[in-house]
Amino acid sequence: MSMLQHLLVGLGDRAYPIWIGHGIFDRLGEALNTVKFPRKMAIVTSPSVARHYGEAAQEALNRSGFKVSTIVIPDGEEHKTLAGVEKILDALIEQGFDRSCGLVALGGGVIGDMVGFAAAIFLRGIAFAQVPTTLLSQVDSSIGGKTAVNHPLGKNLIGAFYQPRHVHIDVDTLSTLPAREFAAGMAEVVKYGVICDEYFFEQLAEQRENLISRDPGALVRMVKRSCQIKANVVEIDEKESSFRAILNFGHTFGHAVEALAGYGSFRHGEAVAIGMVFAAELSCRLNLCSSQDVAAIRQLLVAFGLPVDPPAFSVKDYKQAMQRDKKVRDGVLRFVLNRGIGDCVMQEVAGLEGLLTDILTT
Numbered sequence: 001m002s003m004l005q006h007l008l009v010g011l012g013d014r015a016y017p018i019w020i021g022h023g024i025f026d027r028l029g030e031a032l033n034t035v036k037f038p039r040k041m042a043i044v045t046s047p048s049v050a051r052h053y054g055e056a057a058q059e060a061l062n063r064s065g066f067k068v069s070t071i072v073i074p075d076g077e078e079h080k081t082l083a084g085v086e087k088i089l090d091a092l093i094e095q096g097f098d099r100s101c102g103l104v105a106l107g108g109g110v111i112g113d114m115v116g117f118a119a120a121i122f123l124r125g126i127a128f129a130q131v132p133t134t135l136l137s138q139v140d141s142s143i144g145g146k147t148a149v150n151h152p153l154g155k156n157l158i159g160a161f162y163q164p165r166h167v168h169i170d171v172d173t174l175s176t177l178p179a180r181e182f183a184a185g186m187a188e189v190v191k192y193g194v195i196c197d198e199y200f201f202e203q204l205a206e207q208r209e210n211l212i213s214r215d216p217g218a219l220v221r222m223v224k225r226s227c228q229i230k231a232n233v234v235e236i237d238e239k240e241s242s243f244r245a246i247l248n249f250g251h252t253f254g255h256a257v258e259a260l261a262g263y264g265s266f267r268h269g270e271a272v273a274i275g276m277v278f279a280a281e282l283s284c285r286l287n288l289c290s291s292q293d294v295a296a297i298r299q300l301l302v303a304f305g306l307p308v309d310p311p312a313f314s315v316k317d318y319k320q321a322m323q324r325d326k327k328v329r330d331g332v333l334r335f336v337l338n339r340g341i342g343d344c345v346m347q348e349v350a351g352l353e354g355l356l357t358d359i360l361t362t
């Protein structure tokens, strides 16, 4: 039996629906018809995702009368580059795509970010839709219009805010996702609970078994609540002038972990898990949450198979790496800190070096 839930990202004339469910993959064409998606389109995907879902996507779209071609590109983080985007653009130009055509991103966050950016810049902007197939992309990267590629000097340095016209999430695609990728996505889900919704946080602990065994009903509820929180934040502050930065809870320290350990050693979500425990420790020392809250956050992350202890680098290394975070403005580092569980605040932290030393050595 299938199940379908609807959400809307309310951005005025750029508002778009999110369909979330299981057993809804073959309704992709129907969904794109409802948003008047261009009749000619390319599915952009990676070899591994194409193997699992390429044919089904093509068939679903053909059945609804779309004229579809498929572009397959590699999807590792190392391919999320301008050269990678150029491969998409080359194919579009060779296949005679014009302004009235569209792109469908079928894959994880790497494919979604690259296709979104290609859609933003091809002929100054064409329609695109997200069909995310990793947990991280279903709960985070497919929503909100951040598109980007990496530069040799840093991650996501080249990009644009460009919203999709539709997001189509079938949690059944998670059945083929490796456990480590699933856990990495769970870090962002736990983040939503910590910063916005205590009840959701508690539900994650309660539903742990069902979620780990990928029970479709439990997944749909969890992904839906995550998307709702993300959409609400994006509606308030689409271009991250300030409020949207709460989504970076755990990311300042997490990015430092990723950079120091060498990109690729940790999945992004794993580094964020370590970063969230660090942020909670910091919040506790600033009397914003209790040590029980820190323990609960740590415990939930561990329960989903995530690492929580920082790798052994010096305080100086961590401090320097955090200063390079692209969220630093005018040399000032601001942290997202949790107020208990279910609320957060953004602030500068005085005496960071002492606090870092205390957290890293106890």
Ligand code: NAD
Pocket (backbone or CB within 6 Å): 046, 048, 049, 052, 075, 076, 077, 080, 107, 108, 109, 110, 111, 113, 133, 134, 135, 136, 137, 140, 141, 142, 143, 144, 145, 146, 147, 148, 156, 173, 174, 175, 176, 177, 178, 181, 184, 268
């Ligand atoms: P990913 O796209 O690299 O996918 C992880 C792996 O899973 C890949 O090897 C992929 O081939 C494979 N895969 C994808 N779907 C699968 C499926 N259903 N079954 C089996 N294998 C599958 O990683 P990700 O975690 O989805 O995304 C990470 C990227 O997202 C990073 O580049 C990050 O910067 C970006 N991101 C963007 C935003 C945003 O707002 N735009 C937010 C968070 C992260």
Ligand code: GLY
Pocket (backbone or CB within 6 Å): 140, 141, 144, 146, 244, 247, 248
């Ligand atoms: N993943 C953070 C954001 O979309 O703002």
